Amino acid sequence: MSKEDVLLNEEINFKEVRCVSDDGEMYGVISSKEALSLAQKAGLDLVLISPNANPPVCKIMDYGKFRYHAEKKQKEARKKQKQIEIKEIKLSTQIAQNDINYKVKHAIEFLQAGKHVRFKVFLKQRELSIPQAGMETLHKVALMLEDIAVAEKEPKLEGKYLNILYVPKKKDKH
Numbered sequence: 441m442s443k444e445d446v447l448l449n450e451e452i453n454f455k456e457v458r459c460v461s462d463d464g465e466m467y468g469v470i471s472s473k474e475a476l477s478l479a480q481k482a483g484l485d486l487v488l489i490s491p492n493a494n495p496p497v498c499k500i501m502d503y504g505k506f507r508y509h510a511e512k513k514q515k516e517a518r519k520k521q522k523q524i525e526i527k528e529i530k531l532s533t534q535i536a537q538n539d540i541n542y543k544v545k546h547a548i549e550f551l552q553a554g555k556h557v558r559f560k561v562f563l564k565q566r567e568l569s570i571p572q573a574g575m576e577t578l579h580k581v582a583l584m585l586e587d588i589a590v591a592e593k594e595p596k597l598e599g600k601y602l603n604i605l606y607v608p609k610k611k612d613k614h
Contacts, residue, residue, distance in 0.1 A: 452488050472498070484502050526558055531543065532577075533562075537580070551607075561577050568600060
């Protein structure tokens, strides 16, 4: 909530407002000038909380303190957010089995570290019209990853690539 979004003190020019104090005491429906004088006597701000209500609702509070606590909550929420890292592994339809094994071994390491893995199979000219070879390559990968990962969606053709995203399986808490 930015300062521009909120109407304070003299900016509130409704005929009547429903006024509430910071500690929850109801002043009822009074004129906005009367509400402003109550706020000034208390050394606080008159803040418009709900402009669309009938009549609009105002609260008498210390707006600086309110903003400080709101920003602090937002910072805490951002700290607790978990960034998901997606590792990308590219394959082709002509890839040998030992190369698939090697790339899947790396994918398993990433998945065990809690990262998501996207496999991309590059399709060349004629393969674009019949992406079956790419599906077969992804099927081989799926068989090797079925114990530790789950595909989020079915393989999807995007441009010249056939993509599939794997996420680590949830561990059972017995």
